[in-house]
Amino acid sequence: MGLEDRDSMRILRDALDSGGEQLVADFYTRWFATDLSARDLFPPDMATQRKVFGHALSWLCDELIAQRAEEPVAFLAQLGRDHRKYGVTPGHYETLQTALLATLRGRLADRWDRRLAEAVTDVIALIVGVMSGAADAETSPPFCDGTVLEHLRPARDVSVIRLKMDHALGYQPGQYLPVQVPQWPRRWRYLSPSIPADPAGYLEFHIRSVPGGMVSTAIVGEARPGDRWRVSNPHGALHVDRDDGDVLMVAGSTGLAPLRTLIMDLARFGENPRVHLFFGAKHPCELYDLPTLWEIASTNPWLSVTPVSEFDFDPPWAAQYPDVTPPRGLHVRQTGRLPEVVTRYGNWGDRQILVCGGPAMVAATKAALIAKGAPAERIRHDPLAS
Ligand SMILES: Cc1cc2nc3c(=O)[nH]c(=O)nc-3n(C[C@H](O)[C@H](O)[C@H](O)COP(=O)(O)OP(=O)(O)OC[C@H]3O[C@@H](n4cnc5c(N)ncnc54)[C@H](O)[C@@H]3O)c2cc1C
Incomplete structure (x- = not known):
């Protein structure tokens, strides 16, 4: 049965759902105790790593219970390729496999039989096999x-x-x-x-x-x-489809970076969809990249930029930063939070919508646009957590 044994997968998933945090912590403790070099791969505080690994294991069980293998294999392969940057070696995969099996066997001791052993061994072999295989097959430097x-x-x-x-x-x-x-x-x-x-x-x-x-x-x-x-190596798929109509971009502070790259890339072409960028920050003086954006807009008529600041005044430390009053003819600064200001102009439902910034700003802007009637599937953003 192995990977097709849904009952065993459910037992494993239930163990991860109830007390999974401790289980994952026990696994890392066991792994690092048997392979000190593995400890060096990770930062001193392991809380985020443990959480991510626990979620990934639960998700993998859910996928296998649903008899879906394609996405888990693609995910594990990507994970394997990514882990090359930490300096993970084939030896680490061997010690990981032994430690994870021993930890799960200990946790599931009262249910452990030949069938469960086979399923758990196969899940771990899948994780280790796909990750190390993809890492081996990758030829680009980590x-x-x-x-x-x-x-x-x-x-x-x-x-x-x-x-x-x-x-x-x-x-x-x-x-x-x-x-x-x-x-x-x-x-x-x-x-x-x-x-x-x-x-x-x-x-x-x-x-x-x-x-x-x-x-x-x-x-x-x-x-x-x-x-x-x-x-x-790069991740993400934020993009502008030049054949899919006009574009709304909403950037909070340094969330501007990927949108600026997309705009600079579009500037290679003579004709583009219209792009309207809202660039927001707390105070006017924190709209740090407006001069560059205005410069691009001045030679690319498809781009318009609306600066937005939450407050209408600058703090005392602002004096040393340049004035952000727009050149004549360009959009003047609006005051308010991005979600409110952007949706004052309508729901932008006919646009490709790209939102970038801190997790709270992205979530609030997306919710405001959807509440106004923008179709959720037209709104793109990066993952909200690293
Ligand atoms: C896909 C993606 C792309 C990113 N690109 C950029 C970029 O170009 N420029 C950039 O400055 N940052 C970017 N970030 C955020 C960056 O990766 C870090 O998360 C951020 O710099 C905080 O890291 P830290 O070590 O200082 O904070 P941590 O020590 O990891 O976290 C400290 C606290 O800050 C909170 N926190 C983490 N990130 C944010 C955030 N963005 N806003 C508000 N609170 C936060 C955490 O929840 C935690 O409570 C990006 C994140 C993702 C997921």
């Missing part, structure tokens, strides 16, 4: 290093980091990249390039420091020219 050339601070909480990578990166406009910075080794975070892939290897990111955030505050506070950053 990551590329690059040097920070410039660190600009266009607003108090925002950094623009310009790098020169050792090799050119191949990503599509709108995609995001896993990034590791020297201030926080082994804590990979997703960042979206703010320029299209450059054949000479130049790369730019916009980073907003999140209050209490480990990596973003370290980048904004400490990144300096000469730092070596590590960047892994």
Whole structure:
């Protein structure tokens, strides 16, 4: 029976649903105890990793109960390719397999029989086999290093980091990249390039420091020219379909980065769908990239930009930042939160809609658009959590 044994899959899934957190914690403890080199692959705090692994196991069981294999195999293969950046070796997969089997056997001891043993062994063999097979088959390097050339601070909480990578990166406009910075080794975070892939290897990111955030505050506070950053392979499918009508883009703060890349990519073409970009921040002085956007709009009549700030005034520390009054003839700044301001103009239901920014802003904007009548399937955004 093995993978087709739905009853055994249900037993496994139930074990993950009730007390799965402890089960996953026990697995990592056992794995690291038997293979110290595996501990080095992960950051010191394992809470997020444990949560993600637990969810992935539950989802895999659900898929197998429903007798769906295609998506799990694709997911595991992607996971295997991604894990190359951590330095995972075939030896790690062997010790993982042994530790996971021992942990599950211990947890399911009172139900353990030949049939359950076969199903659990097959699930683990599937995970390990697909992940390590996909990793082996991948020929592209797992990551590329690059040097920070410039660190600009266009607003108090925002950094623009310009790098020169050792090799050119191949990503599509709108995609995001896993990034590791020297201030926080082994804590990979997703960042979206703010320029299209450059054949000479130049790369730019916009980073907003999140209050209490480990990596973003370290980048904004400490990144300096000469730092070596590590960047892994791209993810995501945010895109503009040039044959699918006009476009609405909504960017909150550094959520601008992938939309700016898409706009820059569109600027290669003489004719494009109309693109209306709402770019929002808390205070007017934090609309840090307006000069570039206005410059692009001035030579690309298909692009219009509406700046939006939550407050109508600047804080005392704003004096050092440039004036954000638009040049004559361009849209003037609107005051309010993005979801409200954007939907003041209608539901944008006839547009391709792309929303980028912090998770709360994306969720609120999407909900406001849907409430106004925009079809949910026309709204695109990146995953809300890393
Ligand atoms: C697909 C994708 C693309 C991304 N692209 C960019 C980008 O181009 N530029 C950029 O600045 N950031 C981007 N991010 C966010 C980035 O990956 C980090 O999550 C963010 O910088 C916080 O990391 P941290 O280590 O500082 O915070 P952590 O230490 O991981 O988290 C600290 C606290 O902050 C909260 N938090 C995490 N992220 C956010 C957020 N974005 N807004 C508000 N609260 C948050 C967490 O829930 C937690 O409570 C992207 C995220 C995703 C999923």
